[in-house]
Amino acid sequence: MTAYLVLAVVMIGLSGTALVLRRHPMIKLLAVNLMGIGIFLWLIAGAHTAQVTDSVPHALVLTGIVVAVSATAFGLALLVKQKELEQAGEGDD
Amino acid sequence: MTLVFIDYGLAVMLAVLTLTTLFSAQIDRAIMSFVGAGLVASLIWARLSAPDIAIAEAAIGAGVTGALLLATWHRLDKPEAPIEPASLLVGITVTVVILVAAALLVMTMTTTSGLGALVQDKLPLSDVGNPVTGVLLNFRSFDTLMEIGVLLVTLVAVKSLNLNIAPAAAAPGPVLDSLVRVAVPLAVVFGGYVLWAGADTPGGAFQAGAIWSGAGLLLYLSGNLPRLPLLHSFWPTIGLVTFTTAALVTYALTGVVLQYALWPAGLWIVVIEVFAALSIAATLFLLVVPDTLEGK
Numbered sequence: 001m002t003a004y005l006v007l008a009v010v011m012i013g014l015s016g017t018a019l020v021l022r023r024h025p026m027i028k029l030l031a032v033n034l035m036g037i038g039i040f041l042w043l044i045a046g047a048h049t050a051q052v053t054d055s056v057p058h059a060l061v062l063t064g065i066v067v068a069v070s071a072t073a074f075g076l077a078l079l080v081k082q083k084e085l086e087q088a089g090e091g092d093d
Numbered sequence: 094m095t096l097v098f099i100d101y102g103l104a105v106m107l108a109v110l111t112l113t114t115l116f117s118a119q120i121d122r123a124i125m126s127f128v129g130a131g132l133v134a135s136l137i138w139a140r141l142s143a144p145d146i147a148i149a150e151a152a153i154g155a156g157v158t159g160a161l162l163l164a165t166w167h168r169l170d171k172p173e174a175p176i177e178p179a180s181l182l183v184g185i186t187v188t189v190v191i192l193v194a195a196a197l198l199v200m201t202m203t204t205t206s207g208l209g210a211l212v213q214d215k216l217p218l219s220d221v222g223n224p225v226t227g228v229l230l231n232f233r234s235f236d237t238l239m240e241i242g243v244l245l246v247t248l249v250a251v252k253s254l255n256l257n258i259a260p261a262a263a264a265p266g267p268v269l270d271s272l273v274r275v276a277v278p279l280a281v282v283f284g285g286y287v288l289w290a291g292a293d294t295p296g297g298a299f300q301a302g303a304i305w306s307g308a309g310l311l312l313y314l315s316g317n318l319p320r321l322p323l324l325h326s327f328w329p330t331i332g333l334v335t336f337t338t339a340a341l342v343t344y345a346l347t348g349v350v351l352q353y354a355l356w357p358a359g360l361w362i363v364v365i366e367v368f369a370a371l372s373i374a375a376t377l378f379l380l381v382v383p384d385t386l387e388g389k
Contacts, residue, residue, distance in 0.1 A: 003104040004137065005202075009195040011111050016191040018115035021184040024173045026120050026166060030127050033158065034111050037134050040146070042195075046202055047209070048141045054209035055224035058143050059233065062225065063240050065149050066299055066373075069158050070247035073380040076165045077251040083168055084256070 004045040011038030029075050036068045100140060107133045120169070124162045131155025144295035145225045148287065152303035157377050160310050164381050220358035222293030229297065230362045234351045238336045241369055244376045245333050251380055264316075273315045280308035288370050292359065298332075298366040302373025309378040321382070322375075329379060332372025336365055 015035035019028055040061045047054040110130035117123045131154040138147035212224050212232070219227035229237045284304035291297030312318045322328070339351065339361060346354045353361045 003100050004141065005199045007104040007108055009192065009199055010108055012195045013188050013192040014111055014115055017184050017188040020187045021180060022115065022173070024120065024169075024171075026162070026169050027115065027123060027173075030114055030123055030162075033127065033154075034114060034130065037130070037154070041134070041137065042199065044138065044141050044143050044146065047207060048143075050207050050209050052209035052213055053142055054207035055212045055228050056208045056233075058145055058225045059228040061143070061146050062149050062229065062299060063236065065146070065153050066240060067243055069153050069161075069377070070243055072158055073161055074247050074250050076161055077254050077256060079169055080165055080256050081254045 004041055008038045008042035008045060011035065011041065025075075025079050029072055029079075032075075033068060033072060036064065040064055103133060103137050103140065107137065118173075120166050124159070124166055127162070128155050128159040131159070145223070145297065145300070148295060148300040149303065152300055152307060153377070156307050157303055157310075157381075160307075160314070160381050218358075220353075221362055223291060223295065223297070225295070226291050226297050226362070226366075230365060231353070231358060234365075235340075237369075238333075238340060238351070241332045241336055241372065244373060245329055248329050248376045248379060252384065256383075269315050270317075273311055273317055277308045277312055280304050280311070284308070284370075284374075288366060291366065292363065298370040299373060301370040303377060305370070305374035306377035309374065310381055313378075313382050321384075325375065325379065328375030329372055332365075332369035335368035339365055 012035055015031040015038060019031040019035070022028060022031065043057040043061055047057040107130055110126050110133060114123050114126040114130055117126065131150055135147045135150035135155065138144070138150055212228060215232070216222070216224055216227050219231035221227050221231070284301040287296035287304060288298060288301035291301070309318070309322075343352050343354060343361075344350045346352075
């Protein structure tokens with residue numbers, strides 16, 4: 001499954017670039033999520049090379065997906081709050 | 094070996110969707126590409142013999158995350174400042190460093206058997222047939238207890254910001270209404286099946302919870318949810334309460350946290366999973382849906 005290991009490297013690299021270059025906070029969140037998928041891919045493609053499929057990385061990635069959605073939800077909530085406060089500030093002027 | 098071409102095809106598709114997500118000018122287009130990337134990723138998990146992750150990725154990674162993004166993006170749509178030359182330099186440096194580090198990691202990766210053989214060996218002790226469920230709910234159950242805690246903490250953190258996000262419910266129409274009538278009961282039954290089957294085949298509490306929350310979100314976003322379910326602030330806590338109670342009871346019985354005793358381990362796991370799934374469904378649902386549906 002070399003193709004998937006290469007893909008994992010490409011995804012991590014591209015996401016890192018976008019994380020630095022793109023200014024929109026939504027894109028930064030998407031970049032973190034895609035970097036996560038790249039890392040999951042690396043773990044699972046690595047586990048797949050073994051003779052007996054290793055269930056421990058599978059459990060790890062499952063946990064990772066849930067933590068990723070939690071972090072994304074909190075990040076989005078913070079962004080919306082920031083926008084709300086900005087708009088409230090503009091209203092005061 | 095036609096199947097190898099499927100792998101290359103999926104890898105290219107995910108790479109292209111990653112590019113269109115990260116470098117498209119419009120945010121809505123980026124979100125669509127991201128949801129697509131999640132779905133292609135779940136096909137890749139299936140190809141890598143990780144069906145548990147495939148279900149979770151489709152339901153949580155693409156589904157719930159997609160719903161969250163779509164519910165909020167229009168409130169965050171603002172023009173993006175142009176890229177400065179200095180940050181372009183930093184970006185290129187970061188890319189090179191990450192690519193070199195990741196390539197080194199992949200190239201120096203040694204092929205070991207990992208813990209796969211050990212888990213397979215000890216699986217009968219866990220009293221379940223699915224090795225991933227065995228790891229999550231028995232061998233490393235303390236980690237899963239903490240993970241349920243992370244979900245609850247996230248919900249508390251999001252709700253404490255006291256946002257008034259109210260994604261506009263779609264206008265009712267014959268197509269949407271009949272989709273809801275078919276999809277919601279199907280999702281409820283399928284979630285229950287995935288939960289029950291998770292002991293021996295791919296599936297489990299996280300996948301079931303995500304599928305149930307999807308059913309709830311579809312009801313809400315299609316305008317078919319007149320009010321929140323009864324005791325809606327109680328359900329997100331029930332998984333952690335059950336799991337912690339199990340930890341305390343097993344500690345009192347055996348002196349080891351989550352060392353299942355007295356009843357078969359399988360019974361403990363089923364009880365914990367049922368309440369964890371209900372809790373996960375409620376938490377993921379309430380992350381998108383506002384606290385009060387008044388004024389609707």
